[in-house]
Amino acid sequence: MIGIYLSGTGNTKHCVEKIVGLLDKTASALPLEDPSVIKHIKSNSTIIFGYPTQFSNAPYMVRDFINKNRLLWKNKKILCVATMGAFSGDGAGCTARLFKKYGAVILGGVHIKMPDSVCDSKLLKKSIEKNRKIIRQADKKIEFIAEQIKQGKYPKDGITPISHMAGLFGQRLWFYKKTAGYTDNLKISADCVGCGLCASLCPMKNISVKNNRAVAGGKCTMCYRCISRCPQKAITLLGDEVVEQCRYEKYC
Template sequence: MVGIYLSGTGNTKHCIEKLLRLLDETAQAIPIESLNAMETLPQHDFIVLAYPVQFSNAPIMVRDFIKRYSSLWKGKKILCVATMGLFSGDGAGCSARLLKKYGAKVVGGLHIQMPDSVCDVKLLKKSVEQNREIIKAADRKIEETAEKIKKGKYPHDGIYFYDRIAGLLCQRLWYYGKTKDYANDLKIGSECIGCGLCEKLCPMRNLHVENGKVVAGNRCTMCYRCISSCPRKAITLLGSKVVEQCRFEKYIP
Protein backbone atom coordinates (compact mmCIF):
# COMPACT_ATOMS: atom_id res chain seq x y z
CA MET A 1 0.00 0.00 0.00
CA VAL A 2 1.17 3.53 -0.76
CA GLY A 3 -0.42 6.98 -0.41
CA ILE A 4 0.04 9.81 -2.90
CA TYR A 5 -1.35 13.25 -2.29
CA LEU A 6 -1.54 16.95 -3.07
CA SER A 7 -1.77 19.18 -0.01
CA GLY A 8 -1.67 22.95 0.00
CA THR A 9 -2.05 23.90 3.64
CA GLY A 10 -1.64 20.59 5.47
CA ASN A 11 -5.26 19.40 5.62
CA THR A 12 -4.98 16.58 3.10
CA LYS A 13 -1.53 15.58 4.30
CA HIS A 14 -2.89 15.10 7.83
CA CYS A 15 -5.81 12.99 6.61
CA ILE A 16 -3.88 10.60 4.38
CA GLU A 17 -1.09 10.14 6.91
CA LYS A 18 -3.58 9.30 9.64
CA LEU A 19 -5.53 6.89 7.45
CA LEU A 20 -2.40 5.08 6.27
CA ARG A 21 -1.03 4.85 9.80
CA LEU A 22 -4.23 3.11 10.89
CA LEU A 23 -4.28 0.75 7.91
CA ASP A 24 -0.60 -0.06 7.53
CA GLU A 25 2.12 1.50 9.68
CA THR A 26 4.73 0.74 7.01
CA ALA A 27 2.88 2.59 4.23
CA GLN A 28 4.31 5.87 2.99
CA ALA A 29 2.41 9.02 2.04
CA ILE A 30 4.25 10.75 -0.79
CA PRO A 31 3.52 14.24 -2.18
CA ILE A 32 2.66 14.12 -5.88
CA GLU A 33 5.31 16.68 -6.79
CA SER A 34 8.13 14.63 -5.25
CA LEU A 35 6.89 11.23 -6.40
CA ASN A 36 8.84 9.20 -8.94
CA ALA A 37 5.71 7.55 -10.29
CA MET A 38 7.45 5.24 -12.75
CA GLU A 39 9.50 3.71 -9.94
CA THR A 40 6.95 3.77 -7.09
CA LEU A 41 3.51 2.95 -8.50
CA PRO A 42 4.38 -0.36 -10.22
CA GLN A 43 5.50 -1.73 -6.84
CA HIS A 44 2.09 -1.31 -5.19
CA ASP A 45 -1.27 -2.93 -5.89
CA PHE A 46 -3.21 -0.66 -3.49
CA ILE A 47 -2.98 3.13 -3.77
CA VAL A 48 -4.66 5.82 -1.67
CA LEU A 49 -4.97 9.04 -3.69
CA ALA A 50 -5.79 12.17 -1.67
CA TYR A 51 -6.32 15.80 -2.63
CA PRO A 52 -8.33 18.93 -1.72
CA VAL A 53 -11.50 19.53 -3.74
CA GLN A 54 -11.75 22.75 -5.73
CA PHE A 55 -15.33 23.75 -6.58
CA SER A 56 -16.44 20.08 -6.61
CA ASN A 57 -13.56 19.07 -8.84
CA ALA A 58 -10.17 17.43 -8.48
CA PRO A 59 -7.30 19.93 -8.81
CA ILE A 60 -5.81 20.29 -12.27
CA MET A 61 -2.45 19.08 -10.97
CA VAL A 62 -4.07 15.82 -9.83
CA ARG A 63 -5.97 15.30 -13.07
CA ASP A 64 -2.83 15.96 -15.10
CA PHE A 65 -0.90 13.51 -12.93
CA ILE A 66 -3.45 10.76 -13.55
CA LYS A 67 -3.38 11.38 -17.31
CA ARG A 68 0.42 11.61 -17.49
CA TYR A 69 0.82 8.19 -15.91
CA SER A 70 -2.24 6.60 -17.51
CA SER A 71 -0.41 3.36 -18.27
CA LEU A 72 0.36 2.72 -14.60
CA TRP A 73 -3.22 2.58 -13.24
CA LYS A 74 -4.42 -0.60 -14.95
CA GLY A 75 -5.38 -3.25 -12.40
CA LYS A 76 -4.52 -1.07 -9.37
CA LYS A 77 -6.93 -0.93 -6.43
CA ILE A 78 -7.43 2.73 -5.56
CA LEU A 79 -9.21 4.56 -2.75
CA CYS A 80 -9.89 8.22 -3.58
CA VAL A 81 -9.83 10.61 -0.61
CA ALA A 82 -11.11 14.17 -1.05
CA THR A 83 -10.89 16.91 1.57
CA MET A 84 -13.17 19.94 1.43
CA GLY A 85 -14.17 23.06 3.32
CA LEU A 86 -17.91 22.36 3.25
CA PHE A 87 -19.48 20.43 0.37
CA SER A 88 -18.23 18.46 -2.59
CA GLY A 89 -20.85 16.22 -4.13
CA ASP A 90 -18.54 13.98 -6.14
CA GLY A 91 -15.08 15.24 -5.21
CA ALA A 92 -13.76 11.68 -4.93
CA GLY A 93 -15.74 10.62 -7.98
CA CYS A 94 -14.00 13.14 -10.24
CA SER A 95 -10.68 11.31 -10.03
CA ALA A 96 -12.37 7.91 -9.70
CA ARG A 97 -14.01 8.24 -13.12
CA LEU A 98 -10.73 9.23 -14.74
CA LEU A 99 -8.84 6.39 -13.07
CA LYS A 100 -11.45 3.85 -14.20
CA LYS A 101 -10.95 5.10 -17.75
CA TYR A 102 -7.35 3.90 -17.48
CA GLY A 103 -8.23 0.51 -16.06
CA ALA A 104 -7.99 1.11 -12.32
CA LYS A 105 -10.25 -0.68 -9.87
CA VAL A 106 -11.63 2.07 -7.65
CA VAL A 107 -12.61 0.42 -4.37
CA GLY A 108 -14.21 3.50 -2.83
CA GLY A 109 -14.26 7.19 -2.07
CA LEU A 110 -13.90 9.11 1.18
CA HIS A 111 -14.95 12.73 1.77
CA ILE A 112 -13.50 14.54 4.77
CA GLN A 113 -14.44 18.04 5.87
CA MET A 114 -11.46 20.07 7.05
CA PRO A 115 -10.89 23.76 7.92
CA ASP A 116 -11.26 26.13 4.99
CA SER A 117 -7.99 26.73 3.18
CA VAL A 118 -9.19 29.38 0.72
CA CYS A 119 -7.47 32.24 2.46
CA ASP A 120 -8.73 35.16 0.39
CA VAL A 121 -12.47 34.48 0.53
CA LYS A 122 -14.60 35.14 3.64
CA LEU A 123 -17.43 32.69 2.97
CA LEU A 124 -16.24 29.69 5.01
CA LYS A 125 -14.30 31.41 7.80
CA LYS A 126 -14.75 29.99 11.28
CA SER A 127 -13.12 30.52 14.65
CA VAL A 128 -10.04 28.57 15.70
CA GLU A 129 -12.13 26.55 18.17
CA GLN A 130 -14.71 25.71 15.51
CA ASN A 131 -11.95 24.53 13.18
CA ARG A 132 -10.48 22.37 15.91
CA GLU A 133 -13.85 20.69 16.31
CA ILE A 134 -13.93 20.08 12.55
CA ILE A 135 -10.55 18.34 12.78
CA LYS A 136 -11.74 16.21 15.70
CA ALA A 137 -14.77 15.12 13.67
CA ALA A 138 -12.52 14.39 10.67
CA ASP A 139 -10.23 12.26 12.82
CA ARG A 140 -13.19 10.27 14.11
CA LYS A 141 -14.41 9.64 10.57
CA ILE A 142 -10.95 8.49 9.49
CA GLU A 143 -10.71 6.13 12.47
CA GLU A 144 -14.16 4.67 11.81
CA THR A 145 -13.36 4.30 8.10
CA ALA A 146 -10.09 2.52 8.82
CA GLU A 147 -11.87 -0.02 11.01
CA LYS A 148 -14.43 -0.72 8.29
CA ILE A 149 -11.75 -1.06 5.60
CA LYS A 150 -9.96 -3.65 7.74
CA LYS A 151 -13.20 -5.64 7.57
CA GLY A 152 -13.40 -5.22 3.79
CA LYS A 153 -16.05 -2.48 3.84
CA TYR A 154 -15.03 0.58 1.83
CA PRO A 155 -16.73 4.00 1.91
CA HIS A 156 -18.36 5.23 -1.29
CA ASP A 157 -18.54 8.99 -0.76
CA GLY A 158 -18.90 10.85 -4.04
CA ILE A 159 -18.91 7.70 -6.17
CA TYR A 160 -22.58 7.29 -7.05
CA PHE A 161 -24.37 8.90 -10.01
CA TYR A 162 -26.50 11.16 -7.80
CA ASP A 163 -23.27 12.47 -6.20
CA ARG A 164 -22.08 13.43 -9.66
CA ILE A 165 -25.29 15.32 -10.33
CA ALA A 166 -24.97 17.14 -6.98
CA GLY A 167 -21.39 18.18 -7.69
CA LEU A 168 -22.24 19.26 -11.23
CA LEU A 169 -25.34 21.31 -10.42
CA CYS A 170 -24.25 22.79 -7.10
CA GLN A 171 -20.74 23.91 -8.01
CA ARG A 172 -19.00 22.73 -11.18
CA LEU A 173 -21.36 24.41 -13.65
CA TRP A 174 -20.95 27.71 -11.80
CA TYR A 175 -17.21 27.60 -11.20
CA TYR A 176 -15.79 25.44 -13.98
CA GLY A 177 -14.00 28.39 -15.55
CA LYS A 178 -11.93 28.92 -12.43
CA THR A 179 -10.27 25.51 -12.72
CA LYS A 180 -10.57 24.77 -16.44
CA ASP A 181 -7.03 25.87 -17.23
CA TYR A 182 -3.99 26.65 -15.15
CA ALA A 183 -4.87 29.89 -13.41
CA ASN A 184 -3.06 33.01 -14.50
CA ASP A 185 -4.81 35.31 -12.03
CA LEU A 186 -2.40 35.00 -9.10
CA LYS A 187 -1.77 38.52 -7.82
CA ILE A 188 1.39 39.68 -6.03
CA GLY A 189 0.85 42.84 -3.97
CA SER A 190 3.22 45.64 -3.12
CA GLU A 191 3.69 44.10 0.32
CA CYS A 192 5.93 41.40 -1.23
CA ILE A 193 9.52 41.59 0.05
CA GLY A 194 10.91 38.92 -2.26
CA CYS A 195 11.80 36.48 0.51
CA GLY A 196 11.41 33.51 -1.86
CA LEU A 197 9.40 31.30 0.51
CA CYS A 198 6.53 30.90 -1.95
CA GLU A 199 8.96 30.03 -4.73
CA LYS A 200 10.26 27.12 -2.63
CA LEU A 201 6.77 25.91 -1.69
CA CYS A 202 5.08 26.05 -5.11
CA PRO A 203 4.55 22.49 -6.45
CA MET A 204 4.19 23.84 -10.00
CA ARG A 205 7.36 25.97 -9.95
CA ASN A 206 5.11 28.80 -11.01
CA LEU A 207 6.76 31.50 -8.90
CA HIS A 208 10.20 33.07 -9.03
CA VAL A 209 11.89 36.12 -7.54
CA GLU A 210 12.80 38.78 -10.04
CA ASN A 211 14.34 42.14 -9.10
CA GLY A 212 13.44 41.67 -5.44
CA LYS A 213 9.79 40.74 -6.01
CA VAL A 214 7.94 37.53 -6.75
CA VAL A 215 6.61 37.08 -10.28
CA ALA A 216 3.88 34.54 -11.10
CA GLY A 217 3.51 32.50 -14.27
CA ASN A 218 0.29 30.98 -15.63
CA ARG A 219 0.52 27.46 -14.20
CA CYS A 220 -1.12 27.92 -10.77
CA THR A 221 -2.99 24.82 -9.57
CA MET A 222 -4.75 26.70 -6.76
CA CYS A 223 -3.15 24.74 -3.91
CA TYR A 224 -2.91 27.89 -1.76
CA ARG A 225 0.51 27.09 -0.31
CA CYS A 226 1.92 30.48 -1.28
CA ILE A 227 -1.14 32.41 -0.12
CA SER A 228 -1.43 30.74 3.26
CA SER A 229 2.33 30.83 3.95
CA CYS A 230 3.30 34.32 2.78
CA PRO A 231 4.56 36.22 5.86
CA ARG A 232 3.40 39.52 4.36
CA LYS A 233 -0.03 38.29 3.11
CA ALA A 234 1.00 39.68 -0.26
CA ILE A 235 -0.49 37.00 -2.54
CA THR A 236 -4.14 36.56 -3.54
CA LEU A 237 -6.03 34.60 -6.15
CA LEU A 238 -9.83 34.75 -5.82
CA GLY A 239 -10.16 37.68 -3.44
CA SER A 240 -8.49 41.02 -3.04
CA LYS A 241 -6.76 40.36 0.28
CA VAL A 242 -5.85 37.50 2.61
CA VAL A 243 -8.63 37.24 5.16
CA GLU A 244 -6.95 34.74 7.46
CA GLN A 245 -3.85 32.60 7.51
CA CYS A 246 -5.03 29.01 7.21
CA ARG A 247 -2.01 26.87 8.02
CA PHE A 248 -3.14 23.53 9.42
CA GLU A 249 -0.76 23.85 12.39
CA LYS A 250 -2.81 26.79 13.67
CA TYR A 251 -5.61 24.45 14.70
CA ILE A 252 -3.46 21.95 16.60
CA PRO A 253 -3.54 22.67 20.38
Protein backbone atom coordinates (compact mmCIF):
# COMPACT_ATOMS: atom_id res chain seq x y z
CA MET A 1 0.00 0.00 0.00
CA ILE A 2 1.08 3.55 -0.71
CA GLY A 3 -0.48 6.93 0.03
CA ILE A 4 -0.22 9.67 -2.61
CA TYR A 5 -1.49 13.18 -2.04
CA LEU A 6 -1.53 16.75 -3.22
CA SER A 7 -1.76 19.08 -0.25
CA GLY A 8 -1.53 22.86 -0.16
CA THR A 9 -2.00 23.70 3.50
CA GLY A 10 -1.39 20.29 5.03
CA ASN A 11 -4.94 18.98 5.51
CA THR A 12 -4.82 16.25 2.89
CA LYS A 13 -1.29 15.27 3.88
CA HIS A 14 -2.50 14.70 7.44
CA CYS A 15 -5.60 12.73 6.36
CA VAL A 16 -3.80 10.44 3.90
CA GLU A 17 -0.92 9.81 6.31
CA LYS A 18 -3.39 8.93 9.07
CA ILE A 19 -5.47 6.58 6.89
CA VAL A 20 -2.37 4.83 5.58
CA GLY A 21 -0.84 4.57 9.06
CA LEU A 22 -3.98 3.00 10.50
CA LEU A 23 -4.36 0.51 7.65
CA ASP A 24 -0.73 -0.55 7.28
CA LYS A 25 1.98 0.52 9.72
CA THR A 26 4.70 -0.41 7.25
CA ALA A 27 3.30 1.75 4.42
CA SER A 28 4.18 5.37 3.73
CA ALA A 29 2.59 8.36 2.00
CA LEU A 30 4.27 10.81 -0.32
CA PRO A 31 3.36 13.98 -2.17
CA LEU A 32 2.38 13.94 -5.83
CA GLU A 33 5.37 16.11 -6.72
CA ASP A 34 7.89 13.68 -5.21
CA PRO A 35 10.31 12.58 -7.97
CA SER A 36 9.93 8.92 -6.89
CA VAL A 37 6.15 8.88 -7.04
CA ILE A 38 5.87 6.92 -10.31
CA LYS A 39 8.26 4.26 -9.06
CA HIS A 40 6.17 3.83 -5.89
CA ILE A 41 2.89 3.64 -7.80
CA LYS A 42 4.33 0.95 -10.07
CA SER A 43 5.43 -1.17 -7.13
CA ASN A 44 2.20 -0.97 -5.08
CA SER A 45 -1.15 -2.51 -5.95
CA THR A 46 -3.23 -0.50 -3.44
CA ILE A 47 -3.22 3.31 -3.44
CA ILE A 48 -4.81 5.77 -1.02
CA PHE A 49 -5.03 8.84 -3.25
CA GLY A 50 -5.89 12.22 -1.69
CA TYR A 51 -6.33 15.86 -2.71
CA PRO A 52 -8.20 19.01 -1.67
CA THR A 53 -11.56 19.64 -3.31
CA GLN A 54 -11.58 22.75 -5.48
CA PHE A 55 -15.01 23.95 -6.59
CA SER A 56 -16.28 20.36 -6.31
CA ASN A 57 -13.51 19.17 -8.58
CA ALA A 58 -10.03 17.73 -8.18
CA PRO A 59 -7.18 20.26 -8.64
CA TYR A 60 -6.01 20.42 -12.25
CA MET A 61 -2.54 19.11 -11.31
CA VAL A 62 -4.17 15.95 -9.96
CA ARG A 63 -6.28 15.32 -13.08
CA ASP A 64 -3.33 16.17 -15.31
CA PHE A 65 -1.17 13.67 -13.42
CA ILE A 66 -3.78 10.91 -13.74
CA ASN A 67 -4.28 11.58 -17.45
CA LYS A 68 -0.58 11.86 -18.28
CA ASN A 69 0.14 8.57 -16.49
CA ARG A 70 -2.93 6.72 -17.78
CA LEU A 71 -1.02 3.45 -18.28
CA LEU A 72 -0.16 3.28 -14.58
CA TRP A 73 -3.66 2.67 -13.27
CA LYS A 74 -4.75 -0.62 -14.85
CA ASN A 75 -5.82 -3.08 -12.08
CA LYS A 76 -4.63 -0.75 -9.28
CA LYS A 77 -6.96 -0.76 -6.26
CA ILE A 78 -7.62 2.87 -5.35
CA LEU A 79 -9.34 4.61 -2.44
CA CYS A 80 -10.05 8.24 -3.42
CA VAL A 81 -9.87 10.73 -0.54
CA ALA A 82 -11.13 14.30 -0.99
CA THR A 83 -10.70 16.83 1.82
CA MET A 84 -12.91 19.91 1.80
CA GLY A 85 -13.81 23.06 3.70
CA ALA A 86 -17.56 22.68 3.49
CA PHE A 87 -19.13 20.90 0.55
CA SER A 88 -17.90 18.39 -1.95
CA GLY A 89 -20.75 16.71 -3.79
CA ASP A 90 -18.56 14.20 -5.61
CA GLY A 91 -15.03 15.39 -4.83
CA ALA A 92 -13.82 11.78 -4.55
CA GLY A 93 -15.84 10.74 -7.61
CA CYS A 94 -14.00 13.24 -9.84
CA THR A 95 -10.84 11.15 -9.76
CA ALA A 96 -12.61 7.83 -9.23
CA ARG A 97 -14.26 8.16 -12.65
CA LEU A 98 -10.93 9.00 -14.29
CA PHE A 99 -9.08 6.12 -12.60
CA LYS A 100 -11.88 3.74 -13.59
CA LYS A 101 -11.63 4.89 -17.20
CA TYR A 102 -7.96 3.84 -17.13
CA GLY A 103 -8.71 0.39 -15.72
CA ALA A 104 -8.37 0.88 -11.95
CA VAL A 105 -10.58 -0.86 -9.40
CA ILE A 106 -12.18 1.78 -7.15
CA LEU A 107 -12.26 0.53 -3.57
CA GLY A 108 -14.28 3.50 -2.34
CA GLY A 109 -14.42 7.24 -1.71
CA VAL A 110 -13.83 9.30 1.43
CA HIS A 111 -14.84 12.93 2.05
CA ILE A 112 -13.24 14.62 5.04
CA LYS A 113 -14.18 18.07 6.27
CA MET A 114 -11.10 20.05 7.29
CA PRO A 115 -10.28 23.76 7.87
CA ASP A 116 -10.77 25.92 4.79
CA SER A 117 -7.54 26.69 2.94
CA VAL A 118 -8.48 29.80 0.97
CA CYS A 119 -6.25 32.31 2.76
CA ASP A 120 -7.43 35.38 0.83
CA SER A 121 -11.16 35.07 1.46
CA LYS A 122 -13.19 35.78 4.62
CA LEU A 123 -15.75 33.18 3.54
CA LEU A 124 -15.68 30.01 5.67
CA LYS A 125 -13.01 31.37 8.04
CA LYS A 126 -13.34 29.96 11.54
CA SER A 127 -11.70 30.48 14.91
CA ILE A 128 -8.70 28.35 15.81
CA GLU A 129 -10.86 26.49 18.37
CA LYS A 130 -13.50 25.70 15.74
CA ASN A 131 -10.84 24.47 13.32
CA ARG A 132 -9.36 22.29 16.07
CA LYS A 133 -12.79 20.76 16.60
CA ILE A 134 -13.13 20.12 12.85
CA ILE A 135 -9.80 18.29 12.89
CA ARG A 136 -10.81 16.22 15.92
CA GLN A 137 -14.00 15.20 14.10
CA ALA A 138 -12.02 14.41 10.96
CA ASP A 139 -9.65 12.21 12.95
CA LYS A 140 -12.60 10.34 14.48
CA LYS A 141 -14.08 9.79 11.02
CA ILE A 142 -10.74 8.48 9.74
CA GLU A 143 -10.42 6.09 12.69
CA PHE A 144 -13.96 4.80 12.09
CA ILE A 145 -13.35 4.39 8.36
CA ALA A 146 -10.09 2.51 8.96
CA GLU A 147 -11.89 0.06 11.26
CA GLN A 148 -14.61 -0.46 8.63
CA ILE A 149 -12.03 -1.01 5.90
CA LYS A 150 -10.26 -3.60 8.01
CA GLN A 151 -13.59 -5.48 7.99
CA GLY A 152 -13.77 -5.16 4.20
CA LYS A 153 -16.36 -2.33 4.21
CA TYR A 154 -15.27 0.62 2.09
CA PRO A 155 -16.94 4.06 2.35
CA LYS A 156 -18.71 5.33 -0.76
CA ASP A 157 -18.51 9.11 -0.22
CA GLY A 158 -18.72 11.00 -3.51
CA ILE A 159 -18.81 7.99 -5.80
CA THR A 160 -22.56 7.36 -6.06
CA PRO A 161 -24.72 8.72 -8.94
CA ILE A 162 -26.55 11.00 -6.45
CA SER A 163 -23.31 12.63 -5.29
CA HIS A 164 -22.28 13.02 -8.93
CA MET A 165 -25.44 15.10 -9.50
CA ALA A 166 -24.82 17.06 -6.27
CA GLY A 167 -21.28 18.01 -7.35
CA LEU A 168 -22.35 18.82 -10.89
CA PHE A 169 -25.39 20.95 -10.09
CA GLY A 170 -24.17 22.21 -6.70
CA GLN A 171 -20.94 23.71 -8.07
CA ARG A 172 -19.17 22.32 -11.12
CA LEU A 173 -21.64 23.56 -13.72
CA TRP A 174 -21.21 27.13 -12.45
CA PHE A 175 -17.52 27.07 -11.49
CA TYR A 176 -16.00 24.54 -13.92
CA LYS A 177 -13.95 27.23 -15.67
CA LYS A 178 -11.99 27.86 -12.45
CA THR A 179 -10.53 24.35 -12.52
CA ALA A 180 -10.44 23.82 -16.30
CA GLY A 181 -6.66 24.25 -16.44
CA TYR A 182 -3.69 25.80 -14.67
CA THR A 183 -4.01 29.49 -13.88
CA ASP A 184 -1.79 32.53 -14.38
CA ASN A 185 -3.83 34.61 -11.90
CA LEU A 186 -1.38 34.44 -8.97
CA LYS A 187 -0.56 37.97 -7.77
CA ILE A 188 2.68 38.89 -5.98
CA SER A 189 2.74 42.32 -4.37
CA ALA A 190 5.58 44.79 -3.92
CA ASP A 191 5.88 43.53 -0.31
CA CYS A 192 7.84 40.52 -1.64
CA VAL A 193 11.44 40.51 -0.34
CA GLY A 194 12.68 37.77 -2.65
CA CYS A 195 13.33 35.17 0.09
CA GLY A 196 12.48 32.34 -2.35
CA LEU A 197 10.37 30.29 0.08
CA CYS A 198 7.38 30.24 -2.28
CA ALA A 199 9.54 29.05 -5.17
CA SER A 200 10.97 26.22 -3.08
CA LEU A 201 7.51 25.08 -1.92
CA CYS A 202 5.46 25.20 -5.11
CA PRO A 203 4.52 21.67 -6.30
CA MET A 204 4.26 22.99 -9.87
CA LYS A 205 7.59 24.90 -9.81
CA ASN A 206 5.49 27.82 -10.94
CA ILE A 207 7.47 30.54 -9.13
CA SER A 208 10.98 31.80 -9.69
CA VAL A 209 12.94 34.62 -8.09
CA LYS A 210 14.35 37.26 -10.41
CA ASN A 211 16.07 40.44 -9.28
CA ASN A 212 15.07 39.75 -5.66
CA ARG A 213 11.40 39.45 -6.51
CA ALA A 214 9.20 36.37 -6.89
CA VAL A 215 7.68 35.97 -10.33
CA ALA A 216 4.78 33.60 -11.02
CA GLY A 217 4.32 31.67 -14.24
CA GLY A 218 1.11 30.32 -15.75
CA LYS A 219 1.02 26.84 -14.18
CA CYS A 220 -0.55 27.44 -10.79
CA THR A 221 -2.82 24.63 -9.56
CA MET A 222 -4.36 26.85 -6.84
CA CYS A 223 -3.07 24.77 -3.91
CA TYR A 224 -2.48 27.88 -1.75
CA ARG A 225 0.79 26.50 -0.32
CA CYS A 226 2.84 29.58 -1.21
CA ILE A 227 0.06 31.92 -0.09
CA SER A 228 -0.22 30.20 3.28
CA ARG A 229 3.53 30.44 3.93
CA CYS A 230 4.84 33.72 2.48
CA PRO A 231 6.36 35.63 5.44
CA GLN A 232 5.34 38.91 3.83
CA LYS A 233 1.76 37.83 3.02
CA ALA A 234 2.60 39.09 -0.44
CA ILE A 235 0.79 36.44 -2.50
CA THR A 236 -2.91 36.29 -3.37
CA LEU A 237 -5.00 34.39 -5.88
CA LEU A 238 -8.81 34.38 -5.63
CA GLY A 239 -8.90 37.46 -3.36
CA ASP A 240 -6.81 40.62 -3.08
CA GLU A 241 -5.62 40.43 0.50
CA VAL A 242 -4.38 37.65 2.78
CA VAL A 243 -7.03 37.37 5.50
CA GLU A 244 -5.47 34.45 7.37
CA GLN A 245 -2.63 32.10 6.51
CA CYS A 246 -4.26 28.71 6.98
CA ARG A 247 -2.11 25.71 7.80
CA TYR A 248 -2.91 22.36 9.37
CA GLU A 249 -0.06 22.72 11.92
CA LYS A 250 -1.66 25.89 13.32
CA TYR A 251 -4.71 23.93 14.43
CA CYS A 252 -3.43 20.51 15.44
